[in-house]
Amino acid sequence: MKLRVGVIGAGYLGTFHCEKYKQIEGTELVAIVDVDEEKRKRAYDRFKVNTYSDYKEIAGIVDAVSVVVPTVNHYEVAGFFLRHRIPVLLEKPIADTVSHAKKLVEIAKRHNLVFQIGHLERFNSAIRTIRGMIDKPVFIEVHRLSPFSVRGTDVDVVRDLMIHDLDIILSLIQSDITSIDAVGVPVLTDKIDIANARLKFKNGCVANVTASRVSTERMRKIRLFQSNAYFSIDYGTSKVNIVKIHPGPKPELEANQLEISKEDSLFEEIKSFVEAVKTNTEPVVKGEDGLLALESAFKILSKIDKNLKVIGYEKNINSSW
Numbered sequence: 659m660k661l662r663v664g665v666i667g668a669g670y671l672g673t674f675h676c677e678k679y680k681q682i683e684g685t686e687l688v689a690i691v692d693v694d695e696e697k698r699k700r701a702y703d704r705f706k707v708n709t710y711s712d713y714k715e716i717a718g719i720v721d722a723v724s725v726v727v728p729t730v731n732h733y734e735v736a737g738f739f740l741r742h743r744i745p746v747l748l749e750k751p752i753a754d755t756v757s758h759a760k761k762l763v764e765i766a767k768r769h770n771l772v773f774q775i776g777h778l779e780r781f782n783s784a785i786r787t788i789r790g791m792i793d794k795p796v797f798i799e800v801h802r803l804s805p806f807s808v809r810g811t812d813v814d815v816v817r818d819l820m821i822h823d824l825d826i827i828l829s830l831i832q833s834d835i836t837s838i839d840a841v842g843v844p845v846l847t848d849k850i851d852i853a854n855a856r857l858k859f860k861n862g863c864v865a866n867v868t869a870s871r872v873s874t875e876r877m878r879k880i881r882l883f884q885s886n887a888y889f890s891i892d893y894g895t896s897k898v899n900i901v902k903i904h905p906g907p908k909p910e911l912e913a914n915q916l917e918i919s920k921e922d923s924l925f926e927e928i929k930s931f932v933e934a935v936k937t938n939t940e941p942v943v944k945g946e947d948g949l950l951a952l953e954s955a956f957k958i959l960s961k962i963d964k965n966l967k968v969i970g971y972e973k974n975i976n977s978s979w
Contacts, residue, residue, distance in 0.1 A: 661932060664689035666713045666735055667726035668697040670809055671749065675724040676705050678928040685932055689716040717742045722772075722935045724928070725749065728812045733758035736773075740765040745772040747931040750825075751817045751955065752948030759952050763945040772934045774941035775948030777825040781926040783918050784896040785826060788889055791900075792830050797883040798865040800827070803873035806846055811871075814849040816842070816955045816962075820869035823880065824958075825943070825951040830882075833861040835954060840961035845872045855958045896920040 661684060665675045668690050679687045690701045691713045698709040710716055713735055716723075722745040725736045732753045736746050740762065752775050753759040766773035779785055800823040811818070835857050842853030852870040859865070878893035890899040898916040903909060927942075934941040 660684055660686040661936060662686050662688045662719065662721045663932075664691065664716045664720040664723045665726060666691045666723055668692035668694070668701040668709070669726065672724070672726035673701070673704075674924055675726055675747075675928065676701065676707070678922075678925045679724075679932075680705065681925065682929055682932055684936070688719055691716060714738065717744065720744060722932070723747070724931075729817070730754045730812065733762060736762055737765060740769065740771060740773065743769050743771060745774075745931075745935045747774045747776060747928065748948070749776040750778075750948065751813065751821050751952050752945065753952065754813075756949070756953055756956060759945075759949045763949050766945050770938075772931070772938065772941055773945040774931045774934065775943045775945060775951075776927065777822060777943045777948065777951065778923050778927055779822045779826050779893060780829070780943050781921075781923040781930065782893055782896065783921040783923075784891045784893065784898050784916075787916060787918050788891065788898055788900075789830070791887070791889070792882060793884055793886070794861070794863075795830065795882045795884045796863055798827055798830075798863065798867075798880065800865070800867045800880045801877050802868070803870045803875060803877040805874065805876065806851075806872050811847050811849065814842075814853075814959065815851050815869050815871045816853050816855075816958050817952070818869075819871060820853060820855070820867055820958070821951050821955050823867050823869070824954045825947060826880065827857070827865050827867070828950055828954065829947065831859050831861065831863050831865075833859040833863065835957070836860050838954075838957050838961050840958045841965050842959075842962040843966070850959070850962060853958065853962060855961070857954075 663679050679685050687707050691710045692698050702709050723739050724747045726749050736748045739746050802819050837858045840855040842850040845851040851872045854868045857865040880891050882889045886903050888901040896918045900914050902912045
């Protein structure tokens with residue numbers, strides 16, 4: 659029996675969700691929802707699937723949903739399906755506030771539901787390959803830079819872009835953050851468009867994370883240093899360079915580049931969600947993971963706000979979040 663799925667939100671990313679569900683064996687895309695009539699028409703013409711203007715209409719005909727709507731609507735829409743005991747794949751960030759995120763996690767836990775958050779980089783083939791090689795990194799440096807696009811500007815760059823790397827770092831370190839210092843400024847929007855954060859962890863690791871959505875170039879790289887090796891990962895190309903340290907009377911460095919087949923991360927993410935729903939098992943990126951990343955993002959934003967006030971920046975960026 660096929661898993662009947664629906665996609666809420668037929669915009670840029672929602673269309674990709676529809677496309678992937680159509681490719682996954684054992685699933686049937688039965689409903690696409692969007693308030694915009696033109697988007698519904700385009701979705702129907704492309705996928706030949708029934709479309710709806712109200713997400714509440716599909717509760718009785720789907721077994722699982724992807725929620726791909728603006729962040730401010732995450733709590734309302736995802737909460738509706740979770741309360742109706744329908745598993746949810748929710749795009750990041752998990753919610754507009756920590757309070758809403760906690761409530762979504764609680765609802766999913768109460769009903770023992772699969773609740774997966776769309777932190778896409780967890781499914782990047784390079785990250786999946788090196789995860790088992792990471793052993794107590796002492797320093798992590800990340801750069802996530804992209805040219806400006808209106809898409810995603812409903813939130814600041816910390817929750818739009820940096821949150822991907824916060825999720826990866828938190829999943830690798832598995833230690834509490836003890837201190838944060840952060841700076842950032844608005845450039846082309848009324849929200850923070852470029853930011854840098856320095857995170858210190860209880861286990862001694864330090865992470866330096868930079869995110870920009872106003873760059874002239876595109877870059878998505880993470881570097882990790884541990885006692886016996888250095889890793890450089892390019893998310894975009896899935897290239898991994900590893901320098902291993904061989905101790906001894908004459909220490910030696912061994913450099914290698916791993917040949918990794920680049921995979922469709924969104925396809926892998928959605929396939930993983932479908933498998934978790936069918937087997938009722940814990941998803942790769944749980945609601946709790948999304949909550950932890952969001953809490954960290956808000957702590958960074960709070961530090962940025964304080965530093966802007968110190969330098970006399972008049973606008974309180976809290977108004978944007």
